[in-house]
Amino acid sequence: MxxxxxxxxxxxxxxxxxxxxxxxxxxxxxxxxxxxxxxxxTNVDKSPASxxxxxxxxxxxMKEIRNLGLEMLGIYHSHVASAAYPSAHDVEMAxxxxxxxxxxSLKNRNNPSAKSFRIIDGEISEEExxxx
Ligand SMILES: [Zn+2]
Numbered sequence: 001m002x003x004x005x006x007x008x009x010x011x012x013x014x015x016x017x018x019x020x021x022x023x024x025x026x027x028x029x030x031x032x033x034x035x036x037x038x039x040x041x042t043n044v045d046k047s048p049a050s051x052x053x054x055x056x057x058x059x060x061x062m063k064e065i066r067n068l069g070l071e072m073l074g075i076y077h078s079h080v081a082s083a084a085y086p087s088a089h090d091v092e093m094a095x096x097x098x099x100x101x102x103x104x105s106l107k108n109r110n111n112p113s114a115k116s117f118r119i120i121d122g123e124i125s126e127e128e129x130x131x132x
Pocket of ligand 1: 103
């Protein structure tokens with residue numbers, strides 16, 4: 001299970017709508033399955049079908065997370081027209097077995113939905129995403 005504060009979810013949804021029609025992405029940091037910080041990242045793919053985080057930006061953010069004594073708990077991105085489920089490309093690009101992969105679907109742009117997954121060795125399993 002992973003826990004996301006409502007105001008952080010609002011921040012993520014706002015970013016996803018702002019980046020539309022391209023996918024938005026970012027990093028989630030916290031501890032004990034509780035997300036405390038959202039880092040909005042640049043999608044260098046600038047694509048409606050994929051995302052790739054800027055490597056320099058990612059290194060800087062991961063360093064900051066460590067310096068704060070937090071952990072990288074998750075990576076999120078949006079799906080602009082499809083369901084909140086990892087694509088074959090998402091699975092291929094899932095390099096971190098210890099993080100949650102959260103996908104925000106903008107299929108209904110007035111009411112974006114989100115789901116969280118673990119992706120380990122190409123195997124997708126959904127986990128509970130608690131927004132509170
Ligand atoms: Zn995706």
